[in-house]
Amino acid sequence: MHIVLDDTAMAAAGQGNILASRLIHRAHVESDWFLYAPVCALVEADRAWPATAEHLASLPGITDLDLDLASALALARQETWAAAHSQYAAQPTPDRPDGAVVATTAPHRWAGEPVRVLDLTP
Secondary structure, eight states: OEEEEOHHHHHHHHTTOHHHHHHHHHHHHOTTOEEEEEHHHHHHHHHHSTTHHHHHHTOTTEEEEOOOHHHHHHHTTSSOHHHHHHHHHHSOOSSOTTOOEEEESOGGGGTTSSSEEEEOOO
């Protein structure tokens, strides 16, 4: 299972959201569960809830996704960097032919977008 945390999911994890915490725990203990934190979304989460970036970056079950040229070009066409980097990270790749699910506490944000959504609203 491949899951991309958007900025709202990251901020929720920083505030103790039980569903986000379960995802993080599962990614830590299960070898076939992967959580990704796009750095642009991580910055936005940290702005909304200070210290979130440091907390999430320290967790072993989460992989930070840097901004490379391909993702930067995709971001340039979108309205917000956080959502754009999360959407880009969820797209299919050779390692993830089915793409990834976007975990969020704002599922309405993703309406009409070509991503699968996991609602973390308690």
